[in-house]
Amino acid sequence: MAVRHRLTSVETVLEDGSWLFTVRDGRGDEEEVILVPCHDDDREPVEAWINRCTHEDQRLHREDVGAVIRDGEIVCPKHGSMFETCSGYCDNGEAADTTLVDVEIAVEDGAVYLTDDDVSFLREGGTSDDDGDEGPSSSSHIQF
Template identity: 70%
Template sequence: MAVRHRLTDVDTVLEEGSWLFTVRDARGGRKEVILVPCAGEGEPVEAWVNRCTHEAQALHREGVGVVFREGEIVCPKHGSTFDTCSGYCDNGDAAKTTLVSVETTVEDGQVYLIDDGVSFLTAGGSSDDEDDDSPGSTSHLRF
């Protein structure tokens, strides 16, 4: 059974739009994870690895957070959009893929990490992120 770790509260995720944290996976690697609001029938927030499925492009950027369009997460590089509740993409270069999920639960307004495959390291981004440059955009979306 996973070690349960309190991450933040639901209100913080809803107010800020997203919440970033870093975990260590079973192989010892660091992964950034984003909590995002979910307006579906399940939990009020969902957790996804902070990477587009098309290319290793961060979805949450320092100083910007996650960009949303019509309730979907927007990849800043190619403009593919992912459903915040299911992680599924039905457009752009990442079409027919789903973001990698990280298991969390919500109790009494608090969000807990309960995923057996990862362990909590820190709130915020990974300190060893080798490529933190802003993405060049080839997006098919217009804002």
């Protein structure tokens, strides 16, 4: 069983709209993970997803703006595909019929904990391999 790590509070995720952290996966690679609000009474108030569009290797959460969320969906800044915050499923655009990769978390007493046996917590925030990336060259029809 993985060591349980306290990430942040539900309140912080709800106020900020998303929260970014970095884990190490079983292959030793660093992966960014985003916490996003989930407004479904049958689920936890926060969900965790690998910070990558399923269509292309495109970050959904960027350090400068966070994740763009509209009507309960995370918007890919490059092509405009939209992923449900609670299920990770996309039913439109280039990423249609795919689902974001989830990371297991638990919410207890207003705190969010990383509980996924397949990853280990490294740090709050993103990876350090941005290489001057200033974001995607958007071909999306959605305006931010």
